[in-house]
Every structure is written in structure tokens, then in C-alpha cells.
Amino acid sequence: MRGLLTIYRRELFALVIAPWAWVLLAVALFLNGWLFLAILAERGGDVDQALQFTLGGSLPYWSFMAFFPPLLTMRMVSEEARSGLLEFLLTAPVSDAAVVTGKYLAAVTFMALLWTAVLGYGVILAALGTAPDWGPLLGGWLGSILCSGLFCGIGILTSAATQTPLLAAFLALVVNLTWLLLPALGSLTTMELVGRLIETVDVTAHFHTSFLIGVLDTAQVVFFVSWAALFVFLAVRVVETRRWR
């Protein structure tokens, strides 16, 4: 994909020099840190349990996954489309796929910064004399990045499909929440086929049976990567249709 690296660097730089992104990250880290400390105290100092809670084993984690990526990705395509910059970008010697993928990767990189901070908790704990079990911590970190990739993919798609960042964020949030609540919705139905289908796409179940418990499962890695790739592909297709509007 021609120009991917250029777009990626440009977008990442835009995020890095955007004060609002750092403020968002600060808020996220504050909430995460506070939660981590609360759980650590509640579990009698068990560091592995507290880190597991912070990296996938809690409602706040999944709420964060639902809300943060839409906020990060809402402006990436829609704002540029609204301001007319997107046309310039699309006429530049870069492919549509490179444009979309570059923006997507920049969003995922920024999310990875957040999860890397949780690794930092492990380093701090080790410095205090109680090193965590690094295996599950690294597994949870990787899983969180992959999971963020999936939700950022949804955000990029809704951003490509609309011209209003707020609408993009709202749509992405609705999709994220619906997906996370699918198992609960599925329990309302008695149809076995529907139940099995929901089991197949249940993000939390895929996460909990692998990364959360310290298992690196290639099937789960493929699950998250392939769904993210699908959303990015759809976003590229949507961007391509702009030429005909």
C-alpha cells in the first residue's frame, strides 16, 4: 500500500501534538490507576488478580473499550471529509487503502500507549519487590491491543461513513455496546442457532478464555485481527464510494 507509512506517521504525529488526546489519555490512566489500586486493596494485595481485573476482567475495562476508541477515531475521516481535506488526500499519490489503514494504525498505536502504561504497573510492582506473573500480564497487554484494534476498526468505519465526527462517535459507540451486550441479548432468545452464532462472535468470551487467563491462543488472535481487518476493508470501500457522491 503506497503511502501507508507516510499517512501513519502523519496521523500519529497529529495525535501526539493534539492536547485533547493527551488529556483523554490522562483521564483514562487516572481512572485505570484508581481502579487498579482499589482492586489491589480489596483483594488483599494480590497483584496478579488486580492486574487481571485491570486488563479485561472488569466492567470498567469493557466500558472503556466501548467509549475510548470512538472518541479517538471519530475525527479521522469524517472531519477531513467535512473540511474538504479528504478530497486532497484522495487525489494525492496514495491509495485509499493506505489512507484508511494509516489512520487506523495510528489510532491503535495510541491505544497501545494506554495499555503499555498498565505494563508499567507491573514494572512498578517489581520495583516494590512483588513482581507479577509476567506471562499473563503480557498476554493481557497483547489482547488489549488486539481488542482495541477491533473497536478502532469499528470507529474508522463509522468515521468513514459519516461527515460528522459526533455522529461517527455515536454510531461507533452504539455498535460497540451492542456487540458487547450480545450475550445478554442472546439469553432472551430460545433459538439455538442464534445462541451459537452469538457465542461465535462474543468478544468478551474470546478474550476471557485466552488473554485474560494468560493463554496465547492463535485462534483468538486470528479472531480479533480478522474482524479488525474486515472493518478496515469496509471503511476503505466506503471511502472509495465518496468519489461517486
Add this chain to the structure above:
Amino acid sequence: MSARGDERVAGAPEEAPERAPEPRRLRGTGRGTRAGIALQVGLSAALALAALAGVTWLAGRPGVRARVDLTATGSNTLDPALAEVVEALEEPVTIDVFFRAVEPPYTQVIGEVQARAFEIALLMEQSSFGKVDLVRHVLDSDRARAGVEARLRELPGAAPNTMVVSTAERTEVLHVRGDLAEIDAGNLDPNAFRPPSVRSMRAEQALLEALLAVTRGQRVKVRFAFGHGEPDLYGDAPHEYGALQRLLVDSGFEPGWWRGEEDGPLEDDVRVLAILGPLEPFTEQETAWVHEFLRAGGRLVAAPAAAVAPPEDPSAAPGTLAGIVARYGMTLLPGFVARPLVGPSGQIVFGRPECAQLVLGPDVMAVRHPVTEPLRRADRRVVLPFARAIERGRSPFEDGVLLPVLFTNDLFWRDLPDARGLQDWEFAEGVEPQGPFEVALSSIFPPPDEVPSARSLGMQTRPESRVLVVGSAQVFDNSWLPHDRDFAVNAFEWAASREFRVRVASRAEQRRVLPIDEGRALFHLNLAATWGLPALCLAAALLAAFLRRRA
């Protein structure tokens, strides 16, 4: 003058220059075009979704999928013994989980056991590549209630807070308490409170044993002596053995009759003979066949009928059950073992037939005997109504051993019949013997005769004959079996040598605990994690704002 070809007409305008080619028409953006584009996008989306489904399906296939346990203690890896059994499964196995929360003070400890047992069952499912199907039933859901209740009825012995391992033919029920873990009940006295805790987790061992139990290829033949007044093996009356027969079938046995002289000697492939509650003695020929069977590696489960008093001299009545088991060092004693009752106001009560209903707890069970060890772990009781005491003699065989299974304490006595043959249930001190007594006894000895190959357990196993005598045949009948189900199954499993020698290694629990109550560890962590990192981000935000302003 005018000429063709070169005509010029005066006043006529000059020939127009060659027209420029018409510009190429651009594709329109009308409705049709938009529809076409939308169709194209929709088609590519559908194809992409199909590709995703294919890729994720392929990624989950055995041989393609890889799982790496990242934990230091390998807590996501099955014990090698269990993993080997799971890998070698040849038929589908279902694990039904019927867990629900329990009342305090056991809520947390039982919850821990349930969570860990479920994790292990999940690991089994994930590493079995479809051979193990894990089904979690929600017991407290109104919507799912009908389905759950139907499944509970389908699985014999299933109940809330059990895990049931089953194949199409066999079922093994694992109780949370006792099978999946040993629980220390703690001390609920407020002055010396100690909360309940898990003494040891044995979910992996239990699941391994259950898997082995339900997937054994061959059923073990058990023959029940019939024709001497024994209750009907297939009957459903309270004193008959229909429930036992069904239980044995579910547990991988093939029960049937042995009608003595009518059927001839016991077949080579019969492993266990059960003589439960005979009212009449065996014929000389039948008695000889029984001993021949035992001498050639056969196994006996025997229990006397309450209505038949043991002879004073068993050797003078060789065809009676007492006479048969006496040959193996076990003597049935006259009278019934009885216990004093405790009345409603705490007073000691004698003189009632309920005194003969023995309720035996873990403290009067053999600690290491395979029949009683699981019952002790689960804190279960065995109820023996109208039981004879069994005197332990010496094994007549070299290298033979006699092992107690169930016994009483010294509060029990042996109530002897009076001159009319009636029991008064009153302890006559100095006349009636006082306990302790053995009410279930086992004998193991090397078979003096050659063991037929059909009865042999293979080259790896030392040949053994086994005899288990239980003081009361009512333990096995339809009315008492619900109380003594586990004891009855264990008795036959032990007789058939199906106690397992495969052991799962116990896991080392490792907890990494930060000392939050002492020192300033929590303070430093709070400073760094809750405030330090966010402060760095805010500083980065200020820097970014400053740089943008300058730019």
C-alpha cells in the same frame, strides 16, 4: 468558370476547418450508477464476511490452532495424565455443569471451587478438539428452568452443585464438596471463628477418574446369586434391587442373574459375584462353584439378610452366607449392631427398632480404603439398617489381608435376640457385647488357582481375589440406596478393581501479594500509577499545546 475538385465559387465562404473530436463522455452519477456501486460494495462486504468466517473457522481447527500457557505455574495447562486421557478419547463426552451459589458462610469457598473446576473443564474442552462438550446450565433462570430440569432428570444422580461427566451409555456425577474439593468447614463459633476454606482441590483428579469411568470400553460382568430367597434384581419394591441394577448399568457394569445349579459354574468373564440377602443356603455344588470362582481371581460382594440369623458354627453350615465368608477369615456374629438414640430433650433412648439404624460418619470409616476414602473426603454418611457385626479372623491365605471398611465406636452394642428370637433393643450390660464392631470388612488374597484370561486385569496388574462383606443387605435395596448410593457404587467398583491408580500431581499455588498493610508500598504505587502517569500525560498535553501555539 467552374470546375469540380478545385471549384471556388466566388463569394462562397471558405471551407470550415476539421472539427475537433468529441470529448470522451464521463460516466454518469445517476441512480443506476449509484445502485451499481452500492451493489458492488455490498457484494465485497459479503465476500469479506465470508472470508472472515472461513479464516476464523480454519484458525480453530486442530493442527492449525496453537495454545501457549503464559502463566508461571502452568495453571492453564492440563495435568499430563489428564491431557493424555483427553487426547485419547474415542467417543464424545459431555460435561454438564449444574453450579449455583450457596448460602453463607460457604458462599466464597464453594464459589472458588466451582470457578476452578469450571476452568479445568473448559481447558479439557479446549484441548479436546470437539471430543469434550462443556455445557453450563443456569439453574436460577426462569427461562431456562424447563431445559435444566429435563437435563437433570436425564442424568442419573445429577443435582444442583454437581458436575456430570457422561457418554451415551455411562454417567459419573461429581459433587462440589468431596469430589471436586475437600472443604474444611471451619469453626463458626463466634469466640473461635475460623472461616470455611478449601483443604485441597482435586477437580483434575476427579475429572480424570470420571473420564476413565465413562469411557471404559468393556463393561464388567456382575452376577447376582438368585434362587435362594434373594430379592429381585430388577424389582422396584422397597426391598428389591432394581435401583442398584440401574445404578450399576450407568456405572459401566453388566449385571445379571446367576441361578446356581440352573446356570452352572460362573463364566470366566464374570468378575464379580454378589450374594445379597439370601434366605436359604446354597447347595453343595453351588457352594463349591462359589469357592472355585473366588480361588480363580473372582470377587465377591456379600451381605446377609436381616431375617437369617448367622449359625453359631459357620463351618457346620458351609452353604450359608456365613459359612461361605467364614472361609475367608470373616465371621458373621449373631444379633444386630445397635446404638442408643438421643431423644428430643437430649436424653438417651433405648428400646426402639430405630436403634438398629446405624448412621456411620467419616470418623468410623477406614481412612485409606478405596470404598470409604471418597466418602470421608465428602463428609458423607452411610446408613446401615439391621447390620450384623463381622468378626475379623485371619486370612487363610498366605499374603492375604483383611481390611476394615466400616466400624462403630464403643457406644454401640450387639443386641442379641431373646429366647423367643425377638430383639428388645435394650442394652443388657454384661450380657450383650459392647462395641467397637466392624460392620463391613474386606479381604484380599492372591488367587491360589489360575486366573482365566477373561477375568484377568492384564499383565501389569497383580492377580487378586477380593471379598467384601457388608453387615446389611438393605444398604443395597431400593429404599436405602438413595442414602447409600456412593457406598454401593464404591463397593462394586472396588470389588471389580476399578479404583484408579492414575494420579494427578497437585499444583503449587502461587500468590504474589504486595504487603499493603505494612510499609509504604501502596503509597508509592498510588503515587506512580494513579497520579504519576496521568501527570506525565497532562505535561505532554501542555507541551503539545505550547508547540502548536509556537507553530
